[in-house]
Amino acid sequence: MAQVLERTTFQTSREMDFFSEKELTTQTGHGIQEWPLVVIKELTDNALDACEQADVTPVIHIACDAGGITVQDNGPGLPEATLAGALDFTVRASNREAYVAPDRGAQGNALMTILSMPFVVDPGDGCLVVETGGVRHRIICRADPITQRAIVEDETESIPEVPGTVIRVQWSENHNDKHEIVWPFDDMTVVPGPKTLWWAREIKLRVLAMVRGYALFNPHLTISLDWFGEQTHFDATNTAWKKWKPNQPTSPHWYGQSHLERLIAAYVTHDRDHGTDRTIAEFVSEFDGLSGSRKRKSVLDEAGLQRTCLSFLTEGGTFNQEAIAKLLQAMQAHTKPVKPSRLGVIGKDHISERLKELGGDPEQITYDKTAREEEGLPYVLEVAFAWLGDDAPDQRQVFAGANWSAAINNPFRSFGRAGQGLEGLLSDQFADAEQPVLFLVHLAHPRVEYADRGKSAIVLKSGNKEVQA
Template sequence: MPRTVFSTSRTAEFLDRQALQSQTGQSHDRFGDVVIKELLDNALDAAESECVAPEIGLTVSSADDVARVCVSDNGPGIPAAVIERILDFTRNVSDKESLRSPTRGMQGNAFKTLLGIPYALGVTESVVIEAHGVRHEIALSTDPSSELAIRHAKTSSTRTTGTAVTVPLPADRVTAAKAAGWLRKFALVNPHARFVDHGQASGGEGAGIYEPTAPEGWRKPWPTDPTSAHHYDNAAMEKLVFAHIREHRQGGADLTVRAFTNTFTGLSGSAKAKKVAERLPQITHLSGFEEKREQVPVLLAALKEHSKPPTPSYLGKVPRDHYHHVLDQAFGVEESWFARKQLTDAAGIPWSIEVTVARTKSPGDVGFAVNYSATFGEPLARTRLAGDKISEYGALSFLTQADAAPVPANQSLRAAIVHLVCPVPQFTDKGKTTLVVPREVADACAKALTEASRVLLKDKRSKQSADRREMRAAMRELDAEAATSAEPKVTLKDAVFAVIREAIAQARGTEELSFSSHTLFYKIRPLALKLLPPGSKVTAPYVEQTLLPMWERANGPIRGLYREPRGTLHHPHDPEGTKDVRLGTREVREYQPPQWSYNKILVIEKTGLWPPVRESGIADRYDMAVITNEGYSTEACRDLLARMPAGEVQIFVLHDADPAGYNIARTLGEATARMPDHRIEVIDLGLSVDDAIAKGLEAEPDTRESALPARILPHLTPTARAWFTGKPIARKPDGKPASWRYQRVELNAFSSPELIAYIEEGLARHHATGKVIPPDSWLSVNAEGSLRHRVAAAVGAAIDAMIPKDRIIDEILEGLDTDQITAISSTDVAQLHTHRPSLSWTDAVPILVGQRLSDHADLPALARQGVINYQATERQ
């Protein structure tokens, strides 16, 4: 008997977690962000399609472990017929598919993914759409054959204006605070819209309402605006023509060539439509191109010939004051700077780049947007941005180098927004985040970033220069003190060492709390100044980085002293980063490496390279932990490496091809003045100058104001020495060089795939050890635990299926005086706080309930009796 050949619909992919990750371009842990962004995009587009000022509401409410994200708008409302088309999962439904215009979201399947995400995350509650007086409750699922099943119920609704969409999600996937962040980012780039956070997640009266600030007559491209023929190439025009033909074959109109011509900017008149049609005498309707596809380029040429290319000004301009206003409302702005660049690239495509940077009163963040829509990440992450003083990959790295981005490690009070507008954005990912931009656009972005951050960069460099001068002055003072030994006097070192124990006691306090090295400095300085001559200076860098380590080497570690983390240890096989360890003194002191977790550590000079390393899976493939930090490794980092069992864990380092990078590799393993007893075996993977040349990486000029570190010279090849030595460009009064111009190459010169390939080449070249496999005894114990867990899960599932726990629970509750037990008042909580002030109210309530319950009943006995009663009923 022949076998039956089965076919399976691919529509169920909208309910599969992996398939949804592919469609949205985001991992499942960010599906909450996907929902919020898509709902806000849709709401804005709906209002703009009616040419009305958008009024957008956002609510996040949680109950029963389910968070419900609701976004409402004042648009025309989604008609019931459109909802039916959305539920046809065999087709994409979009009014923007194939069009080239600076509008938000152009996937065509975004709303379908919103319907499938709840099911993929284990939520059975329906998605609710309310419009035109109808409430649509839609729930998707699959039958046992993996076929898509749709439940669509309709009831009446009080909403007659606009649309409200509510999507249920697991409570841990979205919070009111996260939603408030998205609302702020959208408010930043939409000055014509009013945004209301009904949950007030932003905090403070009115903080969740962003009023429109756009002046009268302000305009951006609307979703209903005609597009320009100059935005299309032959392939894009062919796609658009055949999209219309496809709609015609499915019951839509077959547009005439003249009618099609009228849909483009500058071609709405009949005279121009006639001239375009005359170029195609054998084709009257778009369906005619099915037989004459080669005529599509003729059509496009005629469309361009009879219309003018739009200038960048049509892309719109978000007023500088609006950016300032929204950032001020969110973070409190002390001062802000703005830059805008508008240009047409070599392909004739217009661009607009807007950058605002602010010094704030509270910690802010950096937002990114493309075409008036906030993005999941940074659009320019893979773009080299070469400014006057800074050259980095990505706007975030550029702003960080300019001290124009918030850095949690030093709590810098900064906020920024980078907004790009383009009718033909070329994205490299499904999430429509990372852009590919032409070189001239990258240069314009770098100029905008440079202008907006110039003041902060100048302030940063002035402070660095002042710190260096202060350090040099302190060193000169020490040298002068040593030179006048014939006249004994108290040196800075003597003064600090004389008062350090008293300063430690003050910093620690009577409660024996931990304290930072900077806190200790502030206790040392006034005490030391009393012992020093008038006019003496006690500087933080010298005390914290030189004298404190010197004192600890002679007297042992200072109890309670910690240094702030300046790096992170990432464990393999930890995609969520739950095991990440920040590398501060306290964290390293408490860290116990997990057994049989990794046998290699890769130290990377740049924190910004961790995302591609994580995404590549190289750490998992090699069972390799990764340490990321900026610049030189801290003592905490080197202490951690020194604790690794010798010969059991290979340690590798990856750095820039510049003097600092070579020195980073050296100091990681060798003894230094601050750590004279430190010495471990470190394998240098590069980047070396010779490797950079062999890989064809782009070198860049740089300036150094100090001689090459003598201890790296033995590690330099002749080529590297020539690169790093460079040429003197300034001299001291005595004629000796004061600064040099030299060449260097950053790791960022690699593309992400090239970087991963380079790391793997290095690991293979240096014979990286294989995977971690523990001894048989450990594997057996682990297998027994896994077996027991599986059996326990199966037993638990069987018990849950056999015993109706909810019914037994309801019967027990009916027998209790629940009103008496649960009547908890604020007075009760306050009274408990008098004895246990560390409790939160959420911890206090269960304690009070437990106390009252124990006064009323023996709960374990009631539970046992409830099960016995049920079993007796079943036997009858």
């Protein structure tokens, strides 16, 4: 009788999703050659959010050298609880993902990917250094090859306390034979070869473009870059500039049925884990325009949910969709849609000043703004164009972003009836890739969603319609 193998069903830890080049590429949406940009983008987004929540005018310094990337801010400091949560690779911790708001990002695992990135880049010496609140953390994250679970070592020491947070993704300066495209990314230290030397120059230009993008999209930001000793600096043009802050209440008009169900589920799960059960009145009070007791009472009376706990909407392991629909309808009926200007307008003066700093001809800078509200969803679209002059290199520079964050790649890749995207549209207007022009496009929108984890293609929702941009 032939031997029969009874296969065993093995369970593999999802923690391994962060500890290989392939898996980390999936998590971030970008290949290893773009990870320096991922580090800078995610840490800069977090730094800006932290400063804005604390009403601190942001000052951010980025440094790139042969042994690492450092991002330093002047915010309130990274909370220990946030860092501790990121060290748990079994869960995804985010205070953005379940809300609908004009946030810079909602990946939900950004800090976690940056924690594991040094190990993947340099298994021998890679680490993450975090300085905040008078403590320096030297964090080494690696995966046990047998159990396939994360092993986290957090070495701490006391240091003089200064405002803000310093985060450094660090690796050895002497391991540049691991990858075809190598780290470190300085063209003076990489292994010689046309591909690596080309990429070293390219990544420098892309890092510089990202820093310029943040300076363009954030009038209140002072930002500087130290690239192997080469300095670039942008002072804030308007330290009093305001936008919708990350800790402002969200508007009920920004939610569809599925969005509100997702938020309710997140709250109910959180409360169960902490042995609490908030009331629907408490839930409603967190929305824009519903902090007053009179309005809350009107909403609850209209929805028939007086003196009811939020968990009621999820009893039986499913959503009470009829009750949630009534609640959302009542919340929207008793509030006004947010005006587009409340989201935040970058403005002609700031953009013109920045474009002049980047070499734009002051006489040939144009700016346009569209600010509208459609079915409760406000948006502000700002575009600008500058001519660099006949003596400038024949190369178009495009700065594209959403919600005050610079994009790693152009996210407006497919729109219009023909789906030609931004590059095609510019070429149709005689501003192709070989023209010495600067072009800026920025979208502020509470329901920006992305087609991938790398935030490389925007999906816009207007009512029940979906358009990939």
